[in-house]
Amino acid sequence: MTMKLSTDPSAATLLPIAKKEGISTVWDRHRAMQPQCGFGQLGVCCRICWKGPCRIDPFGDGPQRGICGADADTIVARNVIRMIAAGAAGHSEHGRHVALALQGVAEGRLPAYQIRDEAKLRAVAAKLGICTEGEDIPAIAAAVAKATLEDFQNQDHDAPCNWVEASLTKKRLERLQALHVVPHNIDAVITQIMGRTLVGCDADPVNLILGGIKGALADFDGMCLATELSDVLFGTPSPVVTAANLGVIKPDAVNIAVHGHNPLLSEVVCEVAGQMDEEARKAGAKDGINIVGICCTGNEVMVRHGIPLAANYLSQELALVTGAVDAMVVDVQCIMPSVSEIGACFHTAVITTMAENKIPGATHVEFREETALENARRIVATAIEAYKRRDPRRVNIPDFKQTAIVGFGVESVVGALATLNAEDPLQPLIENIANGNIRGIALFAGCNSTQVAQDSSFVTMAKKLAANNVLMLATGCGAGAFAKHGLMTQEATLEYAGDSLKAVMTAIGTSAGLNGPLPLVLHMGSCVDNSRAVQVAVAVADKLGVDLDQLPLVASAPEAMSEKAVAIGTWSVALGIPTHLGTMPQVTGSAKVTELLTQTAKDLLGGYFLVELDPNLAADKLLEVIEERRKGLGI
Ligand code: MSK
Numbered sequence: 001m002t003m004k005l006s007t008d009p010s011a012a013t014l015l016p017i018a019k020k021e022g023i024s025t026v027w028d029r030h031r032a033m034q035p036q037c038g039f040g041q042l043g044v045c046c047r048i049c050w051k052g053p054c055r056i057d058p059f060g061d062g063p064q065r066g067i068c069g070a071d072a073d074t075i076v077a078r079n080v081i082r083m084i085a086a087g088a089a090g091h092s093e094h095g096r097h098v099a100l101a102l103q104g105v106a107e108g109r110l111p112a113y114q115i116r117d118e119a120k121l122r123a124v125a126a127k128l129g130i131c132t133e134g135e136d137i138p139a140i141a142a143a144v145a146k147a148t149l150e151d152f153q154n155q156d157h158d159a160p161c162n163w164v165e166a167s168l169t170k171k172r173l174e175r176l177q178a179l180h181v182v183p184h185n186i187d188a189v190i191t192q193i194m195g196r197t198l199v200g201c202d203a204d205p206v207n208l209i210l211g212g213i214k215g216a217l218a219d220f221d222g223m224c225l226a227t228e229l230s231d232v233l234f235g236t237p238s239p240v241v242t243a244a245n246l247g248v249i250k251p252d253a254v255n256i257a258v259h260g261h262n263p264l265l266s267e268v269v270c271e272v273a274g275q276m277d278e279e280a281r282k283a284g285a286k287d288g289i290n291i292v293g294i295c296c297t298g299n300e301v302m303v304r305h306g307i308p309l310a311a312n313y314l315s316q317e318l319a320l321v322t323g324a325v326d327a328m329v330v331d332v333q334c335i336m337p338s339v340s341e342i343g344a345c346f347h348t349a350v351i352t353t354m355a356e357n358k359i360p361g362a363t364h365v366e367f368r369e370e371t372a373l374e375n376a377r378r379i380v381a382t383a384i385e386a387y388k389r390r391d392p393r394r395v396n397i398p399d400f401k402q403t404a405i406v407g408f409g410v411e412s413v414v415g416a417l418a419t420l421n422a423e424d425p426l427q428p429l430i431e432n433i434a435n436g437n438i439r440g441i442a443l444f445a446g447c448n449s450t451q452v453a454q455d456s457s458f459v460t461m462a463k464k465l466a467a468n469n470v471l472m473l474a475t476g477c478g479a480g481a482f483a484k485h486g487l488m489t490q491e492a493t494l495e496y497a498g499d500s501l502k503a504v505m506t507a508i509g510t511s512a513g514l515n516g517p518l519p520l521v522l523h524m525g526s527c528v529d530n531s532r533a534v535q536v537a538v539a540v541a542d543k544l545g546v547d548l549d550q551l552p553l554v555a556s557a558p559e560a561m562s563e564k565a566v567a568i569g570t571w572s573v574a575l576g577i578p579t580h581l582g583t584m585p586q587v588t589g590s591a592k593v594t595e596l597l598t599q600t601a602k603d604l605l606g607g608y609f610l611v612e613l614d615p616n617l618a619a620d621k622l623l624e625v626i627e628e629r630r631k632g633l634g635i
Contacts, residue, residue: 006314006454008484010246010398014318017396023342025317030450042589043076049199058589068199076590077205078197080566081212085193087567088215090333091528092186092222094262096152098229101264101369103145105233106138112268112372115141116235120411124228127166141232148225154185161186163224164217167531169538171547172575176217179604181210181574183218190215209596213605216570223568226528230300234267237407237525238415239514240306244483246315247401248308249324253290254280254387256380257310257319260331261526263300265353265367265376266293269329270301272376276384283384294319295334296476296526302483303407303525312455312480313561314448317342323394327383331367332357334447334562347389349382404483405490405514406523408473410535413522416512426543428508433540434635437500439469439552440626443533443572444478444521446557446565449583455481457558457582457615462487462496464619466520469498470626471505473536476527478557483523492520530568534575549576549606552629554622558582558615569609573597576606578625580618585611 005011005027018025039045044056046066054066056075065071070078104110115121118137121144125132130143151161160182165173176182183189193215196202202211231237249255256273258266270291277288292310293301301307311319313334319325320342327349328339340361343350352358353367353375363382367375418425432438442465448454458481462472474482482488487496493505497520505517512518524532534548541548555572557565560583572579587593602608610625612618 004453004456007456007459008245008315008454009400010318011315011454013398014246014321014396018318018321021321021345023321023345024338026314026336026338026450039589041584041586043079043586044072044589046070046075046078048078048197056589070203073205073590073592074203074208076587076593077208077212080587080593081193081208081215082197083563083566084212084215084219084570085190087562087564088186088219088222089190090564091219091226091567092190094332094528095222095226095229096149097262097264098226098233099145099148102141102229102233103149104369106141106145108138110369110372112369113233115232117232120228120236121232124232128162129166144229144232148229151221151225152185152187157184159184161218161221163221167220167224167534167538168575169541169547175547175605176574179210179213181214181217183214183221186218186222189218205590205592206596209593213570213574216567217574219567220531220571220575223528224531227525227531230263231409234263235304236411237303237409238412239405240303240407241403241405242302242306242308243401244309244404244480245401246310246319246322246398248292248310249319249322249397250287250290251324251395251397252285253287254283254285254383255290255292255325256383257292257294257325257328258297258301259294259316259328260335261296261333261528262331263297264369265329265331265372266297266301268372268376269379270305270307272373272380276377276380279381280384280387283388285387289380289383294328295480296528297331299476299479299523299526299529303409303523306406308401309404309480309483312448312477312484314450314454320346320348322397323391324397326387326390327351327379329353329379330357333564335359346394347386347391349386351379351382353379402484402486402489404488404523405519406483406488408522408524410532413536416508416518419511419513420508426539430540430543432504433552436635437469437504438471439623440629441471441473441537441553442622443530443553443555444472444474444482444558445476445527445530445555445568447477447559447561448481449559449561451583452559455485457618458482459485459487460615461556461558461619462521464616465622466496466501467498468623469501470623471501472521473524473533474521475524475529475533478559479521479523479525482521487521488519488523490514490516490519493517496520527564527568546633547576547606550629550633552626552633554578554580554625556580556582556618556622558618573601573607573609574605578608578610578622580610580612580622582613582615582618584613585609
């Protein structure tokens with residue numbers, strides 16, 4: 001039986017073209033990789049030292065211990081927490097980058113940047129307990145940057161990271177402190193995970209997993225600070241109408257795809273592109289410069305500026321197969337190394353920009369905040385030059401794009417609710433949850449994976465949850481999937497939402513001036529912006545005087561793939577949220593670790609992992625969890 005590769009209609013158009021051109025895509029490589037290593041899938045392969053690699057026989061006939069004596073439980077636990085460390089490193093490095101930029105702006109060193117949202121800066125300062133009375137904006141920015149950078153420098157093990165402390169309910173913080181899993185310093189916690197998983201170190205699976213949970217909470221810290229400080233520098237998202245899927249690429253424009261995660265570069269590229277539009281027209285592009293987004297850099301500029309999203313993770317290569325992308329500008333994370341080879345099949349300049357993220361065959365334009373404008377001009381000029389080499393006979397832009405209403409940060413959600421109750425904006429949401437009009441809230445996050453037909457699990461689950469009156473939020477490539485499939489529209493709400501959810505969404509949307517309901521799924525931003533959903537949940541929990549593990553709130557990563565998804569899923573569990581995975585986590589070679597993550601976690605933390613590969617059954621299970629939580633609250 002051939003598995004359907006993608007439910008994105010653009011893929012059906014472009015995959016045959018890729019085949020004809022002899023271009024190998026992620027799905028070809030997935031097929032060539034079959035059968036994949038069963039030991040790796042179970043997590044029982046250990047490559048931590050050169051006596052190995054060792055692998056445990058899952059059937060019990062062969063070796064049950066590695067050469068050093070580590071058993072399956074130790075090996076699986078070590079492997080999974082190293083994944084968490086890598087995920088936390090990615091997000092927190094992104095956050096550090098933004099924090100250092102804020103410090104540079106405060107000190108007047110970075111002319112390419114400014115503080116675009118002063119109100120948010122003040123709100124962030126207040127959240128961190130920084131007194132701002134009588135202080136000017138640069139001084140407040142400097143104090144916020146300093147407090148943030150302390151989360152990478154603090155050496156007092158008993159003092160929690162500032163952002164974690166400011167971002168959780170009091171009860172949650174105490175519960176996590178009792179387990180000794182609250183991070184004091186992001187870098188130190190990541191280093192400890194690497195150190196404790198060396199050959200001959202921590203062998204206790206429970207202790208290892210607790211260390212992993214601490215690492216995941218360091219990841220949460222990095223995400224909170226990355227989101228909030230990006231809002232300060234680039235503006236807080238508010239609802240904007242845009243479009244998604246490869247049809248946003250324009251045949252008569254210089255198309256620049258911004259791809260990766262960090263908005264520091266893409267923001268400046270967008271600004272400079274506006275200034276260089278005339279140059280593109282002179283080069284023959286009658287529609288000037290068209291910026292489109294891919295993955296989370298795409299989500300960042302989409303929710304802030306309405307830049308259309310061309311692709312989520314699995315279709316990044318297909319953007320190049322259109323033959324109409326003149327430059328793909330990449331920063332960090334989720335960039336397939338294959339893009340430089342595919343770009344070379346066309347005229348496309350694939351441009352790497354970060355010193356620690358290069359790809360063989362790509363053009364490297366080193367990006368630094370100090371020289372951001374100059375770097376961005378060079379990147380845009382490279383795209384215009386590439387456009388002149390474009391072969392119009394090889395252009396195949398699929399005629400698919402969907403409208404998407406995006407940009408639902410916490411402020412805009414609260415703002416929309418405030419149009420119903422200005423005194424107490426959360427009250428309408430709480431009332432509708434309490435009376436059952438909204439049964440619960442689901443946060444969809446995470447990637448695409450070749451283990452699942454692209455976007456299919458997201459869409460199937462969302463339609464079922466919507467019909468059962470669950471309010472849905474989304475980030476990352478999940479948000480990209482919903483945008484591409486038209487689920488971020490008012491029409492989708494009218495078509496798929498259950499009656500009571502539809503009535504609530506219509507009341508809020510109409511009152512907020514949208515002339516109709518809110519979109520079916522609310523786009524909150526990129527991967528790091530999962531922290532926005534937690535902020536909403538914490539505000540609701542605080543208002544009700546309960547903890548997060550009592551709310552009818554669930555999370556789902558139906559097509560999870562990245563180590564960052566492992567980190568996010570783990571902090572979601574640590575925060576008390578039942579968290580669904582729709583791809584098989586590489587831990588099932590250890591019954592003990594599997595039990596810890598799916599059952600013991602429930603007693604310790606209130607949250608737990610729920611694995612279900614069938615999206616229909618997964619939606620049913622999440623609905624059951626929501627009802628169980630409602631019962632617990634007596635509603
Ligand atoms: S980009 S981590 S594939 S969501 Fe954030 Fe998408 Fe997953 Fe990358």
